[in-house]
Amino acid sequence: MVNLDIDFSKCSYCMDCVELCSAHALLFNAITGQFYFNPDNCTYCEVCLDVCGVEAIILSD
Ligand code: SF4
Ligand code: SF4
Numbered sequence: 001m002v003n004l005d006i007d008f009s010k011c012s013y014c015m016d017c018v019e020l021c022s023a024h025a026l027l028f029n030a031i032t033g034q035f036y037f038n039p040d041n042c043t044y045c046e047v048c049l050d051v052c053g054v055e056a057i058i059l060s061d
Pocket of ligand 2 (some may be wrong): 001004020021022024025026040042043044045046047048049059
């Protein structure tokens, strides 16, 4: 199963990854301040990887 981790020492919370994930697999809850990843929705398109300019996203399977 696909797993997604974010390196918070690099993340600038720009939200580009969340906004461009058309599968809605990667979400951000502004109230809790946390990202949520749903592997069932992820299509492994790697758009989030490509858009993250600081390379904070780690996708693995
Ligand atoms: S695109 Fe990268 S820097 Fe921006 S919120 Fe996502 S993980 Fe963080
Ligand atoms: S790989 Fe694609 S579907 Fe999966 S979280 Fe990233 S942008 Fe969303």
